[in-house]
Structure formats: C-alpha cells, structure tokens
Amino acid sequence: MVNYEGPQLALLRANNNAILIGYATFIEGYGYPLICCEPVDRYLDAYLRGKLELRVVFERTPKVRLYVVDVASTEADLPLKRVPTENYLPEHGIFSTVHTHPLVAGDTSKAYRQRFLIDGIWEARDFSRFHGRLADAYSLQSIARNLTEGTTSVLDEVFLKASISNREWQGGGSYLSFYGGVKEHLQSVHPLRVAAIEYHSPGYVEVEGSEEGLIEVANAIQKVISSRDDYMQIYGAIRKALRNEGLLAADKSMEFSAEVVRDYVLKQTDKLADMLGLPNSHLLLIACEKNVGVYAKLVLSYFRRINGIATFYLEGRARNPDAV
Missing domain, CATH: 1.10.3890 (YcfC-like)
Structure with a gap:
C-alpha cells in the first residue's frame, strides 16, 4: 500500500485466509520486520475508505490478533509471532490517502x-x-x-x-x-x-x-x-x-x-x-x-x-x- 525503497505499509493474507495490515519498523534481531494486526472488518473498511486513521485500527484490534513477521526471512512460510505491539503502534495521522499503490485498480475498461x-x-x-x-x-x-x-x-x-x-x-x-x-x-x-x-x-x-x-x-x-x-x-x-x-x-x-x-x-x-x-x-x-x-x-x-x-x-x- 505504501512503498518507499521497500514496503512500508502492506496488506497481507495469512494461510488461514485472514487479512492483515503490516507496517515496517525496526526491531533488534529482525531483518525486515512488519508489525501486523488482523483488524476487525468494520475498522479495516473504515480505514480503506479514509474514515479512520491506521493507529486507531491497531488500537481497536484485540491483542491476540497482533503479530510481527520478518519478510526478510528465507523460510518458505513466514511465521507470525506475538509481539508487544503497544510498543510499536503506528504514528498518528496515517490515512489511506497516503497510499502510493492502490489496493484495487479501478475499472479501466471503456464505459x-x-x-x-x-x-x-x-x-x-x-x-x-x-x-x-x-x-x-x-x-x-x-x-x-x-x-x-x-x-x-x-x-x-x-x-x-x-x-x-x-x-x-x-x-x-x-x-x-x-x-x-x-x-x-x-x-x-x-x-x-x-x-x-x-x-x-x-x-x-x-x-x-x-x-x-x-x-x-x-x-x-x-x-x-x-x-x-x-x-x-x-x-x-x-x-x-x-x-x-x-x-x-x-x-x-x-x-x-x-x-x-x-x-x-x-x-x-x-x-x-x-x-x-x-x-x-x-x-x-x-x-x-x-x-x-x-x-x-x-x-x-x-x-x-x-x-x-x-x-x-x-x-x-x-x-x-x-x-x-
């Protein structure tokens, strides 16, 4: 969703088909960590429509649905690990309007x-x-x-x-x-x-x-x-x-x-x-x-x-x- 010399904000899908939002941060011992949440549907919808900031989406996600994943890992399957994400909440003011890559390309066919x-x-x-x-x-x-x-x-x-x-x-x-x-x-x-x-x-x-x-x-x-x-x-x-x-x-x-x-x-x-x-x-x-x-x-x-x-x-x- 946001890419500046690598993914800064990404939408992921877990192998159980769950949708995750992950944003890049720094954590000691990780190559390229993304802090992820499996958000409540209505909050993710509100975020994608520009009605809610990303930090609120994370704050309203149950703690058992908060993870970290290292996308630099060479493992075939990237494991989701528990993390005290309250220490890694996104900054205030991040809305879907800052996305550099749209999630869905509009219908480009002739009307x-x-x-x-x-x-x-x-x-x-x-x-x-x-x-x-x-x-x-x-x-x-x-x-x-x-x-x-x-x-x-x-x-x-x-x-x-x-x-x-x-x-x-x-x-x-x-x-x-x-x-x-x-x-x-x-x-x-x-x-x-x-x-x-x-x-x-x-x-x-x-x-x-x-x-x-x-x-x-x-x-x-x-x-x-x-x-x-x-x-x-x-x-x-x-x-x-x-x-x-x-x-x-x-x-x-x-x-x-x-x-x-x-x-x-x-x-x-x-x-x-x-x-x-x-x-x-x-x-x-x-x-x-x-x-x-x-x-x-x-x-x-x-x-x-x-x-x-x-x-x-x-x-x-x-x-x-x-x-x-």
Missing part, C-alpha cells in the same frame, strides 16, 4: 451503456423505483462478481463482510441501509450512472457502468420474465420456511430449529442465486459469516429487485432495444 426503452405513463416515482432497483441489483452483483477466490478484491471483501455483519436483517430498514451503503461504495469502484433519459412515448432510460455487470443484470431480468412462475415458487418456498421458523423478521442471532430445515433453506437459496446468475454465492455465504438465514434474506432481496424491474417489462412499460 458501457445499457438502454432500456420505456413506454406508457411514467411518473417521477416510477423512474426512481426503476433506477433504484437497477442500481441495487447492479451494485450487489458487481461486488459479488469481484469476490473471486485467489484474486479477491480486498476492498470489496472487507466492505461486504462489514456491511452484512453490522445489520440485524430484521426488516426493511436493514435492507435500505445495506443497499444504500453498497451503492455509495460502488461509486468509487464500479459506478453506475444515469447517462440519458428521454421521456416520450416511446422514450428510454440509458445507464452507464461496467459492461459485464449491466449485461448480467439484464440477463437476470430476462430470465425472470421468461420463467417468472418458477422463480416465484422457489422464492415463496424460502420465505415460507423462514416464516415458519420465525426467522423472517428475526434478527441475525436467531437460529433454525433443526439442521434439516437449515440445509433445505441453504439448498433452495443456492438454487435461486444460481438461477439468477448471482456470482460466487458460496463466498456471499462466507461474507454472511455462514449464517444461512442472513444469506437467504440477502438473496431474496436481490430477487425482489430483479423482479421489480421485470414487472415494468411485464406491464409493457419497458423493453430492450432489440426486442420486437
């Missing part, structure tokens, strides 16, 4: 535009609902797609885990704040912008963003339109199971009454995510701390947004430019 033709009567709230659902679906889909094992975007991974764990998932407020945060995060990583609106009969809404993200969301919309009954059936089955368990409006601490019910909900949720083309569903489950109830609610919320857009198509008020 892609997706046009949606509109017809009939559209009020301001219709435009808001259409774009809001599209932006929600695009944002979650983009982050999920970036959670690829081995090449995971650390920024997206940490952000998603913190965003999920910081909410109780009891009702509408959790979903609104979650998707609001996701869209804000995406503005600097995979932004979606309204490129043009022309309102007459027919008119169009044109958005600009990642080609892969927009195409995959558009494909999900078409899938729901073509087999809506199948999607509604599996959506209803998952909701019914959660409702019967008292989990639909419960917070994330509530558990299933039996493992067989949990396994059923997990299987159906995986199936729905796959039908929708939502990528890396197994990594989304991990981001949900393997809480199947939260994972199910997240996938159900994604379907509701895709289905909400599909409703405009089924009403005849929206269609793709290449549609007859």
